[in-house]
Amino acid sequence: MSDGTTVSVGDDLAPTDVAAVARDDAPVEISTAARERVQESRERVESVIDSGEAVYGINTGFGELVTERIPGDELEELQTNLIRSHASGQGDPLEREEVRTLLLTRLHALSLGYSGVRETVVETLAGMLNEGVHPVVRTYGSLGASGDLAPLAHLALVLIGEGEATVDGIEGRLSGEKALQEAGLAPLTLAPKEGLALINGTQLTAGLAALTVVDAERLLDAADTAGALTTEVGMGTTVTSSEAIASVRPHTGHQASATNVRRLTAESEIVESHRNCDRVQDAYSFRCLPQVHGAVREAVTHLREAVETELNSATDNPLIFDAESVAPRASQTESAAVVSGGNFHGAPLAHRLDYAANALTDLGAMSERRVDRLLNPNLQESHLPPFLAGESGVESGMMIAQYTAASLVNDCRSAGSPGIDNTPVSGGQEDHVSMSATSALALRDVVEQTRRILAIELLCSAEAAEYVDDSLEHGIGTAAAYEAVRDRVPALDGDRSLAGDIDELADAVRSGKLLDHVEHMLDGGFVSASE
Known part of the structure; x- marks a missing residue:
C-alpha cells in the first residue's frame, strides 16, 4: 500500500497505487517480507533442479514442446530463447504509463514468492521503475493465456540487455543494454525458471484494468x-x-x-x-x-x-510451493513442489x-x-x-x-x-x-x-x-x-x-x-x- 510517496511492492497493491506509480512516478520499494518470500521460493527451485526431475518451466520445453527434456548445460539458453522468441508483438508501442503498469504489476506478482526468481530480478525491475527505464512494448500479441506473453516478453528483453527502451531525460530509443547502463543497472543472465516467470501472467490485462x-x-x-x-x-x-x-x-x-x-x-x-x-x-x-x-x-x-484480487495474485505457471502445502505429486522434493495450473488464464x-x-x-x-x-x-x-x-x-x-x-x-x-x-494455439495444447x-x-x-x-x-x-x-x-x-x-x-x-x-x-x-x-x-x- 502506498504511504503517499512510496509504493511498497509485495504488500497489498490497489488500483490507486498502480496509478500513482504509472502517472505520478511514485517510487517503489520491495518490502522485507517480499524479499524473504522471493529468496525462499528460489531455494525451492534450486532444490528441484538438483533433484534431476523433469519439471515443466524449468528443464522442459514450453507449450506443445513440454515433452522435450532440456540438458542442464542448456537451461540458461532455454530461458533466453524463450524471451527472444515470444517478443513477437505488433502495433504501436504502449504509452509510458502503460509500460509502467506492466513493470509494476509483474514486479509485484514475482514478489509474492510463488515464481522462483532470484532477488536480483525483482531488484532490477524496481530499479527500472525508479530510474525511468521503459521498455518499448508492442501493444498487440497477447491472448490472455498463458497470460500476456508477447507484451511481457518485449519488457523482459530489456532485462537481458536486448530490445529497446526509453530512459527519462534522454531523447529517443536506446538499446536495452544502453538503457540499463544509463540507469546504473546491469543486464541479467536468466537462471532456470526466470524467463517463464517474467512472461507468464496477466500483468498487461491487470495493469490496464x-x-x-x-x-x-x-x-x-x-x-x-x-x-x-x-x-x-x-x-x-x-x-x-x-x-x-x-x-x-x-x-x-x-x-x-x-x-x-x-x-x-x-x-x-x-x-x-x-x-x-x-x-x-x-x-x-x-x-x-x-x-x-x-x-x-x-x-x-x-x-x-476483480482487479484488486488480480493485482495481488500469483498468475505464474508453474507455481512454486512449499512441499508441505500441497498433496504429493511427481514434481516434488522434500522442500518444494512445482505445480502446473491455469492461474494465467x-x-x-x-x-x-x-x-x-x-x-x-x-x-x-x-x-x-x-x-x-x-x-x-x-x-x-x-x-x-x-x-x-x-x-x-x-x-x-x-x-x-x-x-x-x-x-x-x-x-x-x-x-x-x-x-x-x-x-x-500452440499446436492445440492451449485450446481455450x-x-x-x-x-x-x-x-x-x-x-x-x-x-x-x-x-x-x-x-x-x-x-x-x-x-x-x-x-x-x-x-x-x-x-x-x-x-x-x-x-x-x-x-x-x-x-x-x-x-x-x-x-x-x-x-x-x-x-x-x-x-x-x-x-x-x-x-x-x-x-x-x-x-
Missing part, C-alpha cells in the same frame, strides 16, 4: 455532474433522484447517483422555478439517470473487485472488462441523448434556441458537437466483447484462451471516448445555461460545474471550432481538476456505489 478502474470511477462522477447540469438547464425535474424512489428499489449504484444529483442540485432556484409546471414526465435520458448511471457504477465496482478479468465496457458505452449513449435534448428544436424547451445558436440559420451553434458524440458512441459499441472469443488483453485495450478506448462524450455534454449544458433566467441561481454543485467549464471554455459568441473546447474539457475530466472544484462544494462530496 487498474488504470481504467480509476478513470471510470472519475467518469461516473463526471456523468452525474453533467447529467445534473443538463437536467437543471433543460428544465427537467430532480424528483426522480429522490430518496423515496431509490428506497423501494435499493440498488447501491442507483442510490449513489441519486444522492449525487440531489447534492449537485441542492438549493437550485432553476429547479424550483418549474416544480409546479404542467409537464407530467421527462424523457428517459433525464428521468432514468439514477437507474442507468447507477447500474454502470455497479459494473465498475464489479470490475474493481485471463477470464476472471476478461468478462468483467467486457461488462464494464458495455456499461460505459450505455453511459455515453445516455449522455448523447441528453445532448440532443438540449439542441434539437423538435425536443428542447422553448427557452433554448435551436442547437444553442445565437443566430439560428446563419450559425450552427453546437449542432455538430452532437454529431461527434453520436460518432463516439458508435465507436464504443464497436468494441464488442473480445473476452468471449477464442483461437486455439481469454483475449483478456484485447478486452482491457477495448475498455481503455471506451473510457477515452466516453470521457469525450461527457465533455460534449458539459460543453452544451454550460451553453444552455446562458439562456436560463439569470436571476435564478444554479444548485451548489451545478454552479460549481458551470464555473469549472467557463474557467476553461468561453460561451459562444458566434460559431467557432469546438474541437479544442472538447479537448480541454475532456482533459480536465481525465485529470480530475474539473471535478475537484465541484466535489469541494458538495456537502459530503460524491458518493460511490461501494459506500
Whole structure:
C-alpha cells in the first residue's frame, strides 16, 4: 500500500497505487517480507533442479514442446530463447504509463514468492521503475493465456540487455543494454525458471484494468455532474433522484447517483422555478439517470473487485510451493513442489472488462441523448434556441458537437466483447484462451471516448445555461460545474471550432481538476456505489 510517496511492492497493491506509480512516478520499494518470500521460493527451485526431475518451466520445453527434456548445460539458453522468441508483438508501442503498469504489476506478482526468481530480478525491475527505464512494448500479441506473453516478453528483453527502451531525460530509443547502463543497472543472465516467470501472467490485462478502474470511477462522477447540469438547464425535474424512489428499489449504484444529483442540485432556484409546471414526465435520458448511471457504477465496482484480487495474485505457471502445502505429486522434493495450473488464464478479468465496457458505452449513449435534448428544436424547451445558436440559420451553434458524440458512441459499441472469443494455439495444447488483453485495450478506448462524450455534454449544458433566467441561481454543485467549464471554455459568441473546447474539457475530466472544484462544494462530496 502506498504511504503517499512510496509504493511498497509485495504488500497489498490497489488500483490507486498502480496509478500513482504509472502517472505520478511514485517510487517503489520491495518490502522485507517480499524479499524473504522471493529468496525462499528460489531455494525451492534450486532444490528441484538438483533433484534431476523433469519439471515443466524449468528443464522442459514450453507449450506443445513440454515433452522435450532440456540438458542442464542448456537451461540458461532455454530461458533466453524463450524471451527472444515470444517478443513477437505488433502495433504501436504502449504509452509510458502503460509500460509502467506492466513493470509494476509483474514486479509485484514475482514478489509474492510463488515464481522462483532470484532477488536480483525483482531488484532490477524496481530499479527500472525508479530510474525511468521503459521498455518499448508492442501493444498487440497477447491472448490472455498463458497470460500476456508477447507484451511481457518485449519488457523482459530489456532485462537481458536486448530490445529497446526509453530512459527519462534522454531523447529517443536506446538499446536495452544502453538503457540499463544509463540507469546504473546491469543486464541479467536468466537462471532456470526466470524467463517463464517474467512472461507468464496477466500483468498487461491487470495493469490496464487498474488504470481504467480509476478513470471510470472519475467518469461516473463526471456523468452525474453533467447529467445534473443538463437536467437543471433543460428544465427537467430532480424528483426522480429522490430518496423515496431509490428506497423501494435499493440498488447501491442507483442510490449513489441519486444522492449525487440531489447534492449537485441542492438549493437550485432553476429547479424550483418549474416544480409546479404542467409537464407530467421527462424523457428517459433525464428521468432514468439514477437507474442507468447507477447500474454502470455497479459494473465498475464489479470490475474493481476483480482487479484488486488480480493485482495481488500469483498468475505464474508453474507455481512454486512449499512441499508441505500441497498433496504429493511427481514434481516434488522434500522442500518444494512445482505445480502446473491455469492461474494465467485471463477470464476472471476478461468478462468483467467486457461488462464494464458495455456499461460505459450505455453511459455515453445516455449522455448523447441528453445532448440532443438540449439542441434539437423538435425536443428542447422553448427557452433554448435551436442547437444553442445565437443566430439560428446563419450559425450552427453546437449542432455538430452532437454529431461527434453520436460518432463516439458508435465507436464504443464497436468494441464488442473480445473476452468471449477464442483461437486455439500452440499446436492445440492451449485450446481455450481469454483475449483478456484485447478486452482491457477495448475498455481503455471506451473510457477515452466516453470521457469525450461527457465533455460534449458539459460543453452544451454550460451553453444552455446562458439562456436560463439569470436571476435564478444554479444548485451548489451545478454552479460549481458551470464555473469549472467557463474557467476553461468561453460561451459562444458566434460559431467557432469546438474541437479544442472538447479537448480541454475532456482533459480536465481525465485529470480530475474539473471535478475537484465541484466535489469541494458538495456537502459530503460524491458518493460511490461501494459506500
